Amino acid sequence: MSAATRALSRFWRPTSSDVGGPPPLPVLTCACCALLVVAAIFGNWLAPYSKEAVSLGASLLPPAWESGGTMAHLLGTDQLGRDILSRLIAGTRISLATAAAATLVSGAFGVLVGLVAGYVGGFVESIAMRIVDAFLALPFILLALALVATLGTGFGNIIMVMVIANWARYARLVRSEVLSVKQRDFVTLARIAGVRPFVIMLRHVLPNVLNSVVVLAILDVGRAIILESSLSFLGVGIQPPDVSWGLMLADGRTLMGFAWWLTTLPGLMIVFAVLSFNSLGRWLHVRFDPRGQL
Amino acid sequence: MLLEVRNLSVAFGPVSRPVRAVAGVDLDIGAGEIVGIAGESGSGKTTLCAALVRALPRAARVSGDIRFAGRSIHALSREELRQVRGREIAMILQNPMTSLDPLFTIGNQLGEVLATRCDVPAPQLRGRELELLRSVHITAPEERLRQYPHELSGGMRQRVLIAMAGSMAPKLLLADEPTTALDATIQEEILVLFRELRDLRGTAIAIVTHDLGVIRRICDRIVVMYAGRIVEEGPVAAVFAAPRHPYTRALLASVPVLDGDRVQVQAIAGQVPNLADLGDFCAFADRCPMAIDQCRAQAPPQTALGQQRRVFCWRADEMS
Numbered sequence: 001m002s003a004a005t006r007a008l009s010r011f012w013r014p015t016s017s018d019v020g021g022p023p024p025l026p027v028l029t030c031a032c033c034a035l036l037v038v039a040a041i042f043g044n045w046l047a048p049y050s051k052e053a054v055s056l057g058a059s060l061l062p063p064a065w066e067s068g069g070t071m072a073h074l075l076g077t078d079q080l081g082r083d084i085l086s087r088l089i090a091g092t093r094i095s096l097a098t099a100a101a102a103t104l105v106s107g108a109f110g111v112l113v114g115l116v117a118g119y120v121g122g123f124v125e126s127i128a129m130r131i132v133d134a135f136l137a138l139p140f141i142l143l144a145l146a147l148v149a150t151l152g153t154g155f156g157n158i159i160m161v162m163v164i165a166n167w168a169r170y171a172r173l174v175r176s177e178v179l180s181v182k183q184r185d186f187v188t189l190a191r192i193a194g195v196r197p198f199v200i201m202l203r204h205v206l207p208n209v210l211n212s213v214v215v216l217a218i219l220d221v222g223r224a225i226i227l228e229s230s231l232s233f234l235g236v237g238i239q240p241p242d243v244s245w246g247l248m249l250a251d252g253r254t255l256m257g258f259a260w261w262l263t264t265l266p267g268l269m270i271v272f273a274v275l276s277f278n279s280l281g282r283w284l285h286v287r288f289d290p291r292g293q294l
Numbered sequence: 295m296l297l298e299v300r301n302l303s304v305a306f307g308p309v310s311r312p313v314r315a316v317a318g319v320d321l322d323i324g325a326g327e328i329v330g331i332a333g334e335s336g337s338g339k340t341t342l343c344a345a346l347v348r349a350l351p352r353a354a355r356v357s358g359d360i361r362f363a364g365r366s367i368h369a370l371s372r373e374e375l376r377q378v379r380g381r382e383i384a385m386i387l388q389n390p391m392t393s394l395d396p397l398f399t400i401g402n403q404l405g406e407v408l409a410t411r412c413d414v415p416a417p418q419l420r421g422r423e424l425e426l427l428r429s430v431h432i433t434a435p436e437e438r439l440r441q442y443p444h445e446l447s448g449g450m451r452q453r454v455l456i457a458m459a460g461s462m463a464p465k466l467l468l469a470d471e472p473t474t475a476l477d478a479t480i481q482e483e484i485l486v487l488f489r490e491l492r493d494l495r496g497t498a499i500a501i502v503t504h505d506l507g508v509i510r511r512i513c514d515r516i517v518v519m520y521a522g523r524i525v526e527e528g529p530v531a532a533v534f535a536a537p538r539h540p541y542t543r544a545l546l547a548s549v550p551v552l553d554g555d556r557v558q559v560q561a562i563a564g565q566v567p568n569l570a571d572l573g574d575f576c577a578f579a580d581r582c583p584m585a586i587d588q589c590r591a592q593a594p595p596q597t598a599l600g601q602q603r604r605v606f607c608w609r610a611d612e613m614s
Contacts, residue, residue: 185392189455192349193462194379194411203406207397 026283032276039089040096047086048074051243055081060259076261078252084261088269090243095273098155098238099224102162107217109163110170115209117171118178119201129175135168141230148236158237162227166220173216177209184208211288219281222274229270245270296465296498297323297346302358304341304350304522312355313569315341317522319358323466326496328488330509330530332545333519336566339502342519343468347383348375363465380411384464388471390451394443400427400454401439407458426457430487449480456487460495467491467499473508485512506549510534515602518542521567521577528603538597538605538613540582576608584609 039046059081064074075084117128144161151157181187182205190200231237232246240247245266252262299321305312316338323329331339344350346360348367360367362383370378387393394403404423408414414422420439427435430453443451452472459467469488473481489512491497501513509516509530516533518526518541526539537543547560564581576582579589586608594606607613 185387185389186395188349189385189387189393192347192379192385193407193458194376194381195406196376196410199410204395208395 026279029276029279029283032272033280036092036096036273036276039092041093043089043093047083047089049083049086051082051087051090052241053082053086057081060255062259063261075265076259078248078259078262079255084265087243087248088245088265091245091248091266091269092273094238094242094244095225095228095270096221098158098162098228098244099221102159102166102224102228103217103220105159106163106166107170107213107220110167110172111174111206111209111213113167114171114174115178115201115206118175119182119197119205125175128171132168132171132175135164136172138165140165140227141234144231145234145236148231153236153239155238158228158231161231162224165227166224169220170213170216173212174209177212178205181205181208215281215284215288218277218284222277222281225270225273225277295322296325296327296363297321298359298361299346300359300361302342302345302360303356304338304345305355305357306353307570309355311570314572315354315522315569316345317572319519319522319524321517321524323498323500325465325498326492327515328492328499328501328513330513330516331500331502331519332504332506332509332516334504334545334566336521336569337519338522339519340470341522343385343470343500343502346468347379347385349385380407380464381462382464383466383468384459384462385468386452386455386459386470386472389475390448390455391443391475393455394451396443399440399442400446404439404454404458404461407461411462422461426461427454429460430454430457431483432457447480449476449483452476452480452484453487456484456491460491460497463495464497467497469499469501471503472501473505474503481508482511488512506534506546518545521572522569523577524606525578526605526607528599528605532603536613538599538603538610539578539607540584540609540613541578543613544581576606584612 055077058073058077059079061070061073061077061081062068063076063084064071066076073083073085075088077083078087113128113132117125143164147161147164148157151160187200187204190204191197228237228244229246229249232244233250235250238244238247248266249263249270252259252266256263299319302316302319302321303314304316305314307313319338319342321342331342333339341350341354345354345356346362346367348370350356356368362378367375367378394400398406401420401423404426405419408419408422408426409416412422423439424435427438432438432450432453438446438450438454446454452475456472467488472488473484476484485508488499488501492499501508503509513530516526516528516530517524518533518539520541526533526537526542533542534546537546541562544560544562548562550557550559562581567577567580574593575591576585576589576594579585582589588608592608594608594610596604596606597610598604599610605613
């Protein structure tokens with residue numbers, strides 16, 4: 001490994017420190033994630049133009065560094081003369097909000113199912129885990145198309161589709177973690193001391209499995225971004241006038257040979273966002289779950 | 295009698311070839327008594343303890359009768375059992391390092407027990423927590439309340455656990471290998487705590503251990519178990535002075551003795567038998583230096599030696 005790649009990996013995705021002990025904070029990764037979050041929250045104020053501002057006189061302008069580009073539109077414009085940079089920033093909000101909401105809901109639901117299944121055990125566990133298996137076997141894209149075709153598009157429905165695709169993984173992880181925490185002495189002792197099962201589950205089992213859940217959730221944000229982009233690309237996700245990276249990809253694909261920036265730039269944004277959150281998740285994983293159970 | 299166990303058996307595995315971890319055990323524990331249950335690994339000591347509070351895995355098949363303060367443990371409803379657990383029968387486990395939840399402070403965990411199990415009102419919690427830590431001679435209790443389990447030593451944690459168990463003023467404390475994970479000087483201090491608990495609160499204590507030194511130092515009575523059965527029982531002084539079962543004698547002989555510069559250890563030849571293959575005869579016969587044909591044909595009957603002593607051996611009379 002060259003010195004340069006070593007330096008990069010140190011800031012991007014350190015998996016162990018030079019002197020042993022926990023891996024150091026990946027500064028670059030954190031900065032990228034923070035940048036995305038800031039763009040999502042304050043995008044309205046940061047973007048130079050409104051995402052819907054049409055200007056037919058300035059359509060299909062290339063990025064500023066290409067011949068014919070202008071500094072007024074740093075990353076160029078699309079068929080209707082809308083500013084690409086502003087639309088990418090607006091897309092950040094949609095993508096991150098969808099991913100965060102879907103991850104939160106599927107996490108909460110999956111944790112609930114996994115916790116009850118793992119702690120109660122027996123018949124309840126068997127039933128719950130077979131349902132989990134069934135959900136993990138569903139072909140996601142087909143399911144999404146079918147659901148959106150029947151329920152219609154809309155923010156709520158998209159999140160529901162993503163929850164259906166993701167919750168089972170949390171349930172499976174939490175259930176396996178609960179099985180091991182349940183065996184630990186402090187849980188046995190609480191039971192023998194006559195603490196109510198419900199209290200043990202909430203006070204001792206749940207907090208001890210949350211670590212892994214947080215790691216999986218951060219890793220899942222990247223996954224959720226890809227899911228949302230795929231749905232939007234297929235036309236069953238975010239609908240205009242809202243903007244999403246997947247939607248921009250779909251809009252620009254007919255002009256790919258002629259105006260590369262219409263597809264390349266949103267594509268790069270997806271890659272950038274997914275890489276950033278995956279890196280953060282990887283680091284959290286090594287830092288907080290060194291046994292590697294994910 | 296506080297605790298009366300009659301003909302208790304615990305079996306695992308297939309009905310056709312059961313593994314009888316506890317086989318036909320009779321045991322009495324009186325109020326305020328300290329009883330030591332001795333035996334090597336796999337002799338059924340821990341299973342016996344778990345059976346007393348119905349904490350066995352679901353797969354276990356239990357028969358026989360356990361009466362605590364006159365009530366049958368097996369007849370208790372789920373809620374009644376929960377009330378008995380902790381408040382009347384408390385337990386301490388072997389490893390103090392894993393017996394506390396690593397995510398919460400000592401104060402938090404003591405407070406949980408006090409609030410949910412002893413109905414201590416919130417304003418008095420802190421005072422009671424400090425009182426508890428002082429009762430087990432923990433120094434700087436204010437500071438300990440704010441600390442997490444990993445910041446405390448093993449001995450310190452075992453003290454916290456004893457304080458927790460004692461907080462509910464149980465009538466019986468089951469201590470499963472309470473000193474095994476601790477070093478010798480700490481062991482002594484923990485044993486002192488047990489004696490104080492008994493003397494001050496009148497708590498009966500059952501200590502399960504393979505360390506005969508612990509039993510000699512603190513117990514009133516010793517119960518020796520082998521392969522799930524009781525082989526000998528009696529007052530500590532009498533049994534240590536003159537064991538009447540070959541297994542007890544071998545166990546006592548296996549304690550290292552410092553003889554001049556050399557440490558002498560007499561190991562017991564052979565291994566604990568597979569519990570699934572035990573026939574209806576003396577389980578120790580294969581390893582016993584005194585075994586005769588009768589030992590391999592018939593289970594030895596109980597021989598009562600005075601009021602408190604009994605032994606299960608065909609040749610008990612020849613052992614004195």
